[in-house]
Amino acid sequence: MSHKIFKPMVFAVGLLAVLTYSQTASAEMASAETLSATCAGCHGPAGSSLGPATPTIAGITQDYFMSSMNDYISGDRKSTVMSRIAKGYSQDELKIMADYFASQKIVRYAQDVDAAKVEKGRKLFQDYCEKCHENDGYLADGIGVMAGQTKQYLHFMVNDFFSGDREWSKKQKNKMQALMDDHGPDGYDAVIDYMASKQ
Ligand code: HEC
Numbered sequence: 001m002s003h004k005i006f007k008p009m010v011f012a013v014g015l016l017a018v019l020t021y022s023q024t025a026s027a028e029m030a031s032a033e034t035l036s037a038t039c040a041g042c043h044g045p046a047g048s049s050l051g052p053a054t055p056t057i058a059g060i061t062q063d064y065f066m067s068s069m070n071d072y073i074s075g076d077r078k079s080t081v082m083s084r085i086a087k088g089y090s091q092d093e094l095k096i097m098a099d100y101f102a103s104q105k106i107v108r109y110a111q112d113v114d115a116a117k118v119e120k121g122r123k124l125f126q127d128y129c130e131k132c133h134e135n136d137g138y139l140a141d142g143i144g145v146m147a148g149q150t151k152q153y154l155h156f157m158v159n160d161f162f163s164g165d166r167e168w169s170k171k172q173k174n175k176m177q178a179l180m181d182d183h184g185p186d187g188y189d190a191v192i193d194y195m196a197s198k199q
């Protein structure tokens with residue numbers, strides 16, 4: 001007897017749950033898009049940068065997104081504009097954007113590179129960088145996007161590490177310093193052209 005009442009009730013409750021869920025999900029989707037629309041002017045459509053100096057942020061992991069934004073807020077990571085921008089969002093809003101950008105596919109736009117530098121950079125990248133920037137710079141876990149990242153941004157970040165505007169681990173510093181000692185700024189030019197050549 002309870003069977004007859006029970007079944008429709010389960011159905012109704014289930015339906016309600018589905019409706020509530022999809023409503024919340026679509027509300028969140030909408031706000032993810034609204035929130036991230038502000039970023040598109042500089043970071044490109046859905047986070048894939050058209051250059052020249054702003055980085056691609058499509059496909060970066062939630063962890064890397066959150067630590068970057070919180071480092072901008074605290075001032076641990078110096079920036080030209082991001083500190084002011086990051087301070088405008090709550091942690092919940094940042095998390096919504098972290099999910100949004102992590103789920104976007106990276107579009108790598110063609111950049112001007114020098115073929116000889118690309119070849120030189122391929123070898124140097126293997127020797128000095130690949131250990132952490134795995135899979136030829138394509139693996140973005142915890143590190144941001146290297147393969148296909150905008151050239152000017154990569155140059156800025158290398159300078160920021162050397163000037164102390166951005167913190168680096170001891171191992172990171174050792175390897176980056178070694179490339180500088182062994183090959184100088186030309187070595188970095190080559191590695192960056194190699195990274196920028198990636199499609
Ligand atoms: C006015 C241009 C501008 C806008 C708008 C902007 N950014 Fe940025 N963003 C930059 C620049 C330039 C950098 C490099 C750091 C710096 O100099 O501030 C950067 C760096 C970043 C980084 C670090 C990427 C990495 O690989 O380490 C993240 C993450 C980021 N921005 C997220 C966002 C988000 C999310 C929004 C929107 C809420 C946004 N940005 C809006 C210009 C902008």
Ligand code: HEC
Pocket residue numbers: 055125128129130131132133142143144145146154157158167171172175176179191
């Ligand atoms: C021991 C590991 C390690 C090595 C070796 C290493 N890196 Fe990194 N690199 C990192 C980590 C970790 C980060 C992210 C730092 C952070 O979270 O702020 C990073 C970030 C970067 C960034 C900034 C990326 C972004 O999106 O903002 C650049 C540029 C970079 N590395 C260049 C290089 C180059 C060039 C080499 C080789 C000469 C190199 N790295 C070698 C660990 C390493």
